[in-house]
Amino acid sequence: MCSVMRASYKKMSEKKEKSLAKNVVLNLIKTFSSIIFPLITFPYISRVLLPEYVGKYNFANTYVSYFLLIASLGVTTYAIRECSVVKDDKEKLETVASQIFSINICSMIVAYALLFISLFFFRGLDTYRIAIIILSLSIFFTIIGADWLNSAFEDFKYITIRTVVFQFISLIALFIFVKKPTDYIKYAVITVISVGGANILNVFYRRRYGRVKFLNTLKDMEWKKHFPPIILLFAMILVQTIFSSSDITMLGIMRSDYEVGLYSTATKIYNMMNQIMASILWVMLPRLTGYFEEKNYREINILLKKCTQFMMGLGLPCIVGGIFLSDEIVTIIGGIEYIRASLYLKILMGSLFFSLIGGSLLGNMILLPAKKEKFFLQACVVAAVVNIVLNIFFIPKFGAIAASITTLIAHIILFVMLVPRVDKEINIGTFRENMLAPICGSALVAVIIVILKSIFQSNWMILIVSLIISVVVYLIVLVVMRYQVVIDVVKEKMM
Numbered sequence: 001m002c003s004v005m006r007a008s009y010k011k012m013s014e015k016k017e018k019s020l021a022k023n024v025v026l027n028l029i030k031t032f033s034s035i036i037f038p039l040i041t042f043p044y045i046s047r048v049l050l051p052e053y054v055g056k057y058n059f060a061n062t063y064v065s066y067f068l069l070i071a072s073l074g075v076t077t078y079a080i081r082e083c084s085v086v087k088d089d090k091e092k093l094e095t096v097a098s099q100i101f102s103i104n105i106c107s108m109i110v111a112y113a114l115l116f117i118s119l120f121f122f123r124g125l126d127t128y129r130i131a132i133i134i135l136s137l138s139i140f141f142t143i144i145g146a147d148w149l150n151s152a153f154e155d156f157k158y159i160t161i162r163t164v165v166f167q168f169i170s171l172i173a174l175f176i177f178v179k180k181p182t183d184y185i186k187y188a189v190i191t192v193i194s195v196g197g198a199n200i201l202n203v204f205y206r207r208r209y210g211r212v213k214f215l216n217t218l219k220d221m222e223w224k225k226h227f228p229p230i231i232l233l234f235a236m237i238l239v240q241t242i243f244s245s246s247d248i249t250m251l252g253i254m255r256s257d258y259e260v261g262l263y264s265t266a267t268k269i270y271n272m273m274n275q276i277m278a279s280i281l282w283v284m285l286p287r288l289t290g291y292f293e294e295k296n297y298r299e300i301n302i303l304l305k306k307c308t309q310f311m312m313g314l315g316l317p318c319i320v321g322g323i324f325l326s327d328e329i330v331t332i333i334g335g336i337e338y339i340r341a342s343l344y345l346k347i348l349m350g351s352l353f354f355s356l357i358g359g360s361l362l363g364n365m366i367l368l369p370a371k372k373e374k375f376f377l378q379a380c381v382v383a384a385v386v387n388i389v390l391n392i393f394f395i396p397k398f399g400a401i402a403a404s405i406t407t408l409i410a411h412i413i414l415f416v417m418l419v420p421r422v423d424k425e426i427n428i429g430t431f432r433e434n435m436l437a438p439i440c441g442s443a444l445v446a447v448i449i450v451i452l453k454s455i456f457q458s459n460w461m462i463l464i465v466s467l468i469i470s471v472v473v474y475l476i477v478l479v480v481m482r483y484q485v486v487i488d489v490v491k492e493k494m495m
Contacts, residue, residue: 045174045187061188064139067114069241072107072142073103074233074237075103077285078230078233081285081289081369084152094212097149099226100226102214102220106221119132119133130185131185134189134192138192138196145198145199145200146202146212151286154286166197170191242384243387247387247407248403250403254395254396263400265341266341268333276318277356288369292369301428304361304365305484309483313438313485315352324446325463325466326342327339344404347404351404355411359411362415363418376421379413383410387410441474442474444473445474448469452469
């Protein structure tokens with residue numbers, strides 16, 4: 001009897017592992033597409049619209065993003081966490097989902113009220129009014145789409161296919177309809193259609209999980225239960241936004257547009273890599289939340305160990321590659337005029353390491369599912385304050401190099417503050433299990449890049465050849481050293 005139960009449990013675990021691996025791959029595809037499509041469209045848009053109209057669009061889009069932040073609150077993370085717990089009980093799920101959805105509709109109404117009040121009183125926005133109003137429709141579509149329900153059910157196949165399809169449609173529309181600078185309004189419409197189409201589809205698709213409806217009274221919404229943690233998560237998102245954007249703002253105020261251009265180029269590359277790593281979070285969060293609710297530390301530790309190995313296995317070579325290929329990456333993306341940004345990118349790659357093991361792993365994958373967001377928020381506030389204070393003192397004298405270093409220091413502080421808050425029953429494995437193989441493989445990657453840079457002169461050639469050879473050699477090292485997450489994938493393919 002026991003052997004039958006063990007066999008049954010083993011099969012269930014294997015099935016969960018396969019679905020999790022599949023979800024990780026699907027979400028990485030979605031993230032890569034979200035990065036690749038802007039890389040395709042940006043050169044076209046910048047040449048067609050020209051700086052003036054690119055500036056108008058970007059200003060309007062940035063302005064709307066502040067109100068989208070208000071409308072969204074901290075609902076996405078909170079909703080995924082709460083719906084994951086009750087998703088096996090359809091009645092409870094419909095109740096919780098409807099309550100959160102209704103609160104989100106109310107926050108959207110507040111956001112729109114503030115937006116239109118600002119358009120009425122601030123006459124300087126008159127030039128951008130039409131673009132702002134069009135782009136603001138994305139707020140409505142995002143909220144009614146409630147994509148968090150699909151994430152809670154780990155339906156990443158649907159999310160990925162839908163995202164890629166609508167991005168492709170918007171790309172085709174862009175090339176057909178945007179032909180001259182004044183077409184920036186058409187560009188805004190295409191942006192909204194891309195967001196709107198995906199979220200309108202959600203309204204019909206999510207019915208397979210249950211009815212999500214708007215509740216008429218605050219009592220039915222149980223806002224006293226849901227609102228405090230939502231606001232807490234909103235505060236965290238706000239602090240993280242300030243954390244990530246304050247250095248650019250302060251550079252613009254204290255130094256020059258030239259340094260902002262250099263530093264923002266480096267941060268774009270850094271953010272792309274961080275975005276790829278962070279995509280793992282949305283795959284793991286629903287399942288981790290369920291395990292933490294059950295206090296199932298056996299499964300928590302198994303899953304967190306896989307998370308750690310996946311993040312280190314993918315993250316360390318990216319960091320090493322970013323450091324040793326920084327000149328080539330910056331020059332290809334921005335041109336030779338941006339070569340100074342390569343130094344900032346090297347420093348930010350160090351920051352990325354602590355961001356992965358601090359904010360992403362300890363914060364988003366352990367403290368948030370464990371409902372310890374207060375501790376995470378406190379650490380984020382301290383790190384943000386330290387970052388801002390150091391920037392005030394050092395940016396005026398040292399410029400962008402100071403902004404890079406203070407970002408690194410802030411991420412180290414965040415990591416150090418989060419470590420003591422992790423539950424003592426959490427065990428993600430040893431240094432040898434999680435780090436040794438990626439470190440050895442990444443060291444070989446560094447050697448390969450140095451050799452290739454002495455052979456080739458073309459930046460493109462160095463980047464492409466380095467990427468191909470490094471990936472092959474790195475994977476061989478992981479297999480030879482029997483890095484568990486890679487061995488599991490190999491075994492699965494062979495079976």
